[in-house]
Amino acid sequence: MIESNIKKVLVSEEEIQKRVKELGKIITKDFKETKGLIVVGLLRGSILFMADLMREIKLPLKIDFMTVSSYGNQFETTREVKILKDLDENVMGKDILIVEDIIDSGLTLSKIMEILKNRNPNSIKLCTLLNKSARREVNIKADYIGFDIPDEFVLGYGLDYLQEYRNLPYVGVMKEDVNE
Ligand code: PRP
Ligand code: MN
Ligand code: MG
Numbered sequence: 001m002i003e004s005n006i007k008k009v010l011v012s013e014e015e016i017q018k019r020v021k022e023l024g025k026i027i028t029k030d031f032k033e034t035k036g037l038i039v040v041g042l043l044r045g046s047i048l049f050m051a052d053l054m055r056e057i058k059l060p061l062k063i064d065f066m067t068v069s070s071y072g073n074q075f076e077t078t079r080e081v082k083i084l085k086d087l088d089e090n091v092m093g094k095d096i097l098i099v100e101d102i103i104d105s106g107l108t109l110s111k112i113m114e115i116l117k118n119r120n121p122n123s124i125k126l127c128t129l130l131n132k133s134a135r136r137e138v139n140i141k142a143d144y145i146g147f148d149i150p151d152e153f154v155l156g157y158g159l160d161y162l163q164e165y166r167n168l169p170y171v172g173v174m175k176e177d178v179n180e
Contacts, residue, residue: 005165006172010154011147013169016129017052019146023127024056027097027144035122036094037061040087042068042112044166045101048158049129049146053099064089068108081111091121101158102130106140113140130154130171147171 031037039057041050043065054063067085096116103109109126116124127144134151149171155161156168165172 003168003172005175006156006168007175008173009170010149010152010173011130011157011171016146016157016170020049020052021056023144023146024053024058027053027127028056028058030125031057031059031095031097034059034095037097038089038091038094038121039063039097039099040116041065041099042101042108043085045158045160046099048166048169049101050099053127062089066112068112081108083115091116091119094121096121096124098124098126100126100128100142102132102154103128103140103142104132104135105137107138109140110138129157130159 037057037059039050039054039061041047041063044067050063054061064087065085066083066087069080069082069084098109098112098116100109113124113126125143126140128142129146131142131145131148132151132154133148153161153174154171155165155174156170156172158166159171160166161174
């Protein structure tokens with residue numbers, strides 16, 4: 001059973017669903033005047049949050065996805081973020097809402113913001129379910145944050161450990177002995 005590797009539940013399914021509804025309401029209000037909203041999910045971690053959040057945004061919108069390379073186990077100096085799958089939509093003049101599962105160092109998001117800004121959208125906003133500010137290396141601030149979390153190894157609700165655990169409906173903390 002996969003749950004035997006979980007030390008504790010950090011954010012429960014109920015807490016997530018409640019917060020997703022709140023964020024959806026706020027985003028719906030903020031984007032009321034939009035002339036074209038594109039919600040961009042970053043694969044693969046964002047898919048559960050994206051699927052739940054988009055149902056709570058009560059506005060016409062398009063969705064699109066982007067995959068960037070994971071720099072996971074490399075040394076800091078060699079880390080770079082490359083586009084593996086680009087957007088299909090033209091975002092020029094559109095309002096972009098980027099949806100992420102977690103902001104950690106901020107390197108993934110800062111690179112993506114830079115790429116998307118160069119395509120001249122009307123606006124770019126960022127929504128993350130989890131914000132781990134203790135690990136930030138670049139100045140990235142989300143416009144919408146689900147939960148601020150401590151510096152622990154989290155998984156579930158889209159977040160993986162070796163590509164597994166993404167299907168858990170809650171965010172949990174992994175047992176240390178599994179992690180090494
Ligand atoms: C994870 C997570 C974020 C990113 C955050 O993705 O989903 O996208 O890392 O880290 P950062 O702020 O330090 O850049 P990962 O690269 O593991 O790919 P995944 O979404 O497919 O799990
Ligand atoms: Mn990711
Ligand atoms: Mg990952």
